[in-house]
Amino acid sequence: NAGVMQNPRHLVRRRGQEARLRCSPMKGHSHVYWYRQLPEEGLKFMVYLQKENIIDESGMPKERFSAEFPKEGPSILRIQQVVRGDSAAYFCASSPPSMGNYGYTFGSGTRLTVV
Amino acid sequence: GENVEQHPSTLSVQEGDSAVIKCTYSDSASNYFPWYKQELGKGPQLIIDIRSNVGEKKDQRIAVTLNKTAKHFSLHITETQPEDSAVYFCAASSVNDYKLSFGAGTTVTVRA
Numbered sequence: 001n002a003g004v005m006q007n008p009r010h011l012v013r014r015r016g017q018e019a020r021l022r023c024s025p026m027k028g029h030s031h032v033y034w035y036r037q038l039p040e041e042g043l044k045f046m047v048y049l050q051k052e053n054i055i056d057e058s059g060m061p062k063e064r065f066s067a068e069f070p071k072e073g074p075s076i077l078r079i080q081q082v083v084r085g086d087s088a089a090y091f092c093a094s095s096p097p098s099m100g101n102y103g104y105t106f107g108s109g110t111r112l113t114v115v
Numbered sequence: 116g117e118n119v120e121q122h123p124s125t126l127s128v129q130e131g132d133s134a135v136i137k138c139t140y141s142d143s144a145s146n147y148f149p150w151y152k153q154e155l156g157k158g159p160q161l162i163i164d165i166r167s168n169v170g171e172k173k174d175q176r177i178a179v180t181l182n183k184t185a186k187h188f189s190l191h192i193t194e195t196q197p198e199d200s201a202v203y204f205c206a207a208s209s210v211n212d213y214k215l216s217f218g219a220g221t222t223v224t225v226r227a
Contacts, residue, residue: 004158033213042121042204042217043159056213091158095213102147104215106158 004107021077021110025094032075037089117142121218134192138205145207153202
């Protein structure tokens, strides 16, 4: 069991470009959560997805950010027209159905740097 | 929403000594309190958790205590070792919820 896989590990984008972050959940996990960690801060919830459904995106900025978890393939967090303030570590977690946060496993994160 | 505060932000201890990290939370409905360890360049890893129906839980050198009345919980690491050096995060949630509210983290350095 490979765990939660995130790629890329590091991503550098110029202001105005798009960033695409990928997350493959653990085998058997159908729930995916994205968190953002700003420097010197704890993780902040962004969005919760199940296959083909966004369950809760209350923590995600209304503009430029979107997330999906298609029937096939990894979950994608997309940030359009990146700005310097988007620089952060983005972590994905997955859990089995019905376990919620009790069954979280985090990936190693994608560290986004906007220059 | 839930607000979790964590202290201290940095902690330096001599190898073999104990380390204590304290967290407070604001939502009296929270009943699940996990602790995560994050090593450099890695994701957070669950090290211990406690639910509100118990006041203390131990796992080898780590223990967590919970005071629901005062709305605070603590992580205790005894006989610290260099490999305990990491950033530790507390979090709070409801057991049946899916969101975790995290503290800002404590950077623990164990001096050899």
